[in-house]
Amino acid sequence: xxxxxxxxxxxxxxxxxxxxxxxxxxxxxxxxxxxxxxxxxxxxxxxxxxxxxxxxxxxxxxxxxxxxxxxxxxxxxxxxxxxxxxxxxxxxxxxxxxxxxxxxxxxxxxxxxxxxxxxxxxxxxxxxxxxxxxxxxxxxxxxxxxxxxxxxxxxxxxxxxxxxxxxxxxxxxxxxxxxxxxxxxxxxxxxx
Numbered sequence: 001x002x003x004x005x006x007x008x009x010x011x012x013x014x015x016x017x018x019x020x021x022x023x024x025x026x027x028x029x030x031x032x033x034x035x036x037x038x039x040x041x042x043x044x045x046x047x048x049x050x051x052x053x054x055x056x057x058x059x060x061x062x063x064x065x066x067x068x069x070x071x072x073x074x075x076x077x078x079x080x081x082x083x084x085x086x087x088x089x090x091x092x093x094x095x096x097x098x099x100x101x102x103x104x105x106x107x108x109x110x111x112x113x114x115x116x117x118x119x120x121x122x123x124x125x126x127x128x129x130x131x132x133x134x135x136x137x138x139x140x141x142x143x144x145x146x147x148x149x150x151x152x153x154x155x156x157x158x159x160x161x162x163x164x165x166x167x168x169x170x171x172x173x174x175x176x177x178x179x180x181x182x183x184x185x186x187x188x189x190x191x192x
Contacts, residue, residue: 003044004017004018004020004031005171005174006044006045007156007158007170007171008157008158008159008170009158009159009160010137010141010159011045011046011137012074012133012136012137013137013157013158013159014045015041015045015074015133016071016074016075016078016156016157017156017157017158017170018030018031018032018041019031019071019072019075020154020156021154021155022075022155022156023153023154024153024154024155027153030068032068032071033064034060034064035054035055035060035061035063035064035123035126037064038063038067038123039051039052039123039126042126042129042130047129047130047133048120048126048129049119050119052120052121052122052123052125052126053122053123054122054123055122055123055124059123059124060123060124062124063123063124066127067126067127069094070094070095070098070127070130070134071130072091073090073091073092073095073098074091074095075157076088076091077091077092078146078157079148079155079157081143081146082146082147082148082157095134095138098127098134099132099134099135099138101128101131102118102128102129102131102132102134102135103116103135105118105128106118106128106132116132116135118132141159142159144165145159145160145161145165146159146160147159147160147167147168149168149169149175150168150169151169151170151175154175156170156175157170158170
């Protein structure tokens with residue numbers, strides 16, 4: 001699995017960004033195709049600290065499907081929010097349901113402030129871990145700092161932590177450079 005950069009500014013946004021070129025069907029690439037890929041990604045981000053027990057191939061496939069659904073519903077919610085619109089009700093309800101289910105499974109470890117913890121026993125519980133992190137993120141995110149990459153095919157989301165709130169690209173070195181090169185070519189190409 002190609003290790004794409006973590007540019008979202010928060011692990012939840014990096015989770016959403018496990019789809020590369022979301023808005024370009026010709027280049028679309030999903031990093032979460034197997035349970036092993038999901039485990040590898042969670043370890044890389046630090047969300048997963050212990051190895052969960054393996055599950056049957058059918059349960060592993062169902063787990064990946066649940067994680068991807070959470071990711072795609074969350075993307076729909078976030079992209080609508082970035083555009084200043086109401087999120088699709090089905091996506092918002094699905095994210096809400098996943099969070100409620102995760103909180104039912106989590107253990108309260110602190111009251112002031114509230115702290116919840118969940119350690120997945122096996123691979124099938126990984127979406128619970130993700131939903132709990134989604135809840136933490138949605139509770140605290142500054143919506144005015146959420147952005148989507150200005151590249152028309154990218155679709156990655158990120159937190160703009162620049163002082164003046166002017167970040168436009170998921171990565172200036174990637175999508176930003178591609179855009180600058182495209183503009184340069186358009187300005188300098190010979191006209192017929």
